[in-house]
Amino acid sequence: MDLYSTLTRTTEPLVTLHPDRVYLFVCGPTVYDYSHLGHARTYVVFDVLAKYLRSTGKEVFYLQNITDVDDKIINRAKEEGKSQNELSRKFETEYLRDIHSLGIDAVSYYARATTHIPEIIDQVERLIARGVAYVTETGVYFNLDTFDGNGELSGQERAKRVSRVSDASKHNPHDFALWKTGEYGEYTWDSPWGRGRPGWHIEDTAISEKYFGQQYDIHGGGLDLIFPHHEAEIAQMESLEGKHPMVRYWMHTGFLTVKGEKMSKSLGNFITIRDALKTWNKDVLRYFILLSHYRSPLQATDEGINNAAKALEHIRAVAKKDLGENRDIRKAFTDAMESDLNTPAALAAIQALATSGDIGALREYGDILGINFLRETSAPLSVLQDIRAELRARKEFEVADLIRERMVAAGITITDAPL
RNA sequence: GCCGGUGUGGCAGAACGGUUAAUGCCUUCGCCUGCAAAGCGAAUGUUUGGGGGUUCGACUCCACCCGCCGGCGCCA
CATH class of the missing domain: 3.40.50.620 (HUPs)
Incomplete structure (x- = not known):
């Protein structure tokens, strides 16, 4: 390295x-x-x-x-x-x-x-x-x-x-x-x-x-x-x-x-970790931080962090089917990390790994970066998803949409497959 | 003032002397969709702060100028 x-x-x-x-x-x-x-x-x-x-x-x-x-x-x-x-x-x-x-x-x-x-x-x-x-x-x-x-x-x-x-x-x-x-x-x-x-x-x-x-x-x-x-x-x-x-x-x-100036206690322009965690989760914050090289200045803006959140969601939405190892992109990831911890380039490789369906790499590299690149599914969540699927199959869209509405409001992303 | 860093499309941000300057977000269009979101496909857009130098070739190296940020006995 x-x-x-x-x-x-x-x-x-x-x-x-x-x-x-x-x-x-x-x-x-x-x-x-x-x-x-x-x-x-x-x-x-x-x-x-x-x-x-x-x-x-x-x-x-x-x-x-x-x-x-x-x-x-x-x-x-x-x-x-x-x-x-x-x-x-x-x-x-x-x-x-x-x-x-x-x-x-x-x-x-x-x-x-x-x-x-x-x-x-x-x-x-x-x-x-x-x-x-x-x-x-x-x-x-x-x-x-x-x-x-x-x-x-x-x-x-x-x-x-x-x-x-x-x-x-x-x-x-x-x-x-x-x-x-x-x-x-x-x-x-x-x-x-x-x-x-x-x-x-x-x-x-x-x-x-x-x-x-x-x-x-x-x-x-x-x-x-x-x-x-x-x-x-x-x-x-x-x-x-x-x-x-x-x-x-x-x-x-x-x-x-923040607005071009160093975030510091003395300037009073800081946002505490726990306050940030009220708006964004740790995966988003880590993704945002690693999106720039560690030696560069990094602008903290809501827009910037929100963009990071969207990019991360994109990866999770794309990474579904496991299509096996992609050695070239894995190498791109490790090459980036080897090169003075170039996490922005490493995250570009993560994007490519998601697109290529190398789920194993996303899990492995996610552990290194401390970011979960895979959509979490819990038992209660999948039960709700099953119910919605059933309702939609019966064309009872009103109830299905209501569930979707509530889930989105709770911060859970819903992706429907075509009927 | 001295020292250090930095300047790449609308935004974030790679490219570590050599094909059309990654990638993501935004924007536009198309497909898909019960609707929506997501997804898929495509498109627009930078010539790399400035003017020089080195080189067959420079975002990349060198000197200078400009802008911005930081340090100078508090600070991650």
Whole structure:
């Protein structure tokens, strides 16, 4: 499989550290609020990546962190008069519920920041011992001047950067916090540098080092994490023992946009996953997301999602008779997936598979994409269909039409065969 | 300002230097149909933001210009 890596800005064949195993880490959410469709896009994409890799026989260890200690959590908890633990557990649960209802279930293990405090402290200690971090009265900071590779991922030059977080005790404005000393309520821990809490970037490297080691295969996340977050991760991890590169394949998903602007909490132009699920089902939403390439911007509009719904219905309506395997189109599907997860081209192949009647492929590939391409028939449904068929045969159209009307109103598509 | 991305028919969106630029939605017409939907068949429509360069050949590579989006220590 070929993947585009932000690190090299090129598409390269995926060569993993262990031949049949893939270590995949994806930055998870900060659990202080409900997740929106922009988050859904990223997590659907990596869900499909993991499922595809597994379908090719790879063993995929998909690790995702849960950021449950953070300024936003502290502030939100204070606003709502809740404890940080209460708030973060609640939204962690809601997050998992939302993504599960989107059929996202490929993650092997979720790792909370707060349950990895010893690992975090240990990593910070080692960074200090390596001479790349220093202690001040406000915390522990990473000395970016000790790290040559910084800027590799984003192309940003260190000298041009000025931190918004001003702290007089920092040696340089661009240095970032590994540990913040102070009392932050219940989420405050003892450390060799006094009581405090972890900085933002350290949890990811502490967690990934624990489960994967200092080098692994793929690190994913949204485009907005490249700088500074992923740059900081590289600086931290590669400074431990100098292993380079920390990961070879950095995958970044493009933004979901609304009227040309990035969907985000701060702009207030977001639609939560659960709200979207009131209008559309998970198959439609996944189809819509996968209809564009993961690195391209994707416009979220009702029209766009409705079009996806129609296209999906079309596939289901066409895919009826099983006419056996179509090897050429199957190859078109896997070629598309192999080519940097080109899901739009893969979905074009799905269309062709439906037309050609390769039901087996639709089932198999549907599992990879997490989309049901086949019309579901339940027992009650087919009973109603049988009754309608009988009524129509007797030319009792009024009752038959009434049933149809009600079924359509209930969102069930009716297709009558000619009498 | 610096860095990164992006610009393909009405819309969404492929094409990874080489036949008529996929596919879906929309539109139009025909068939089918108890009616409708669906389905089937066909049609209209882009010459790929701009002007250059490399090449026998460029949507595809290079430099530049324009537009749009994003990042610049909050963010999937």
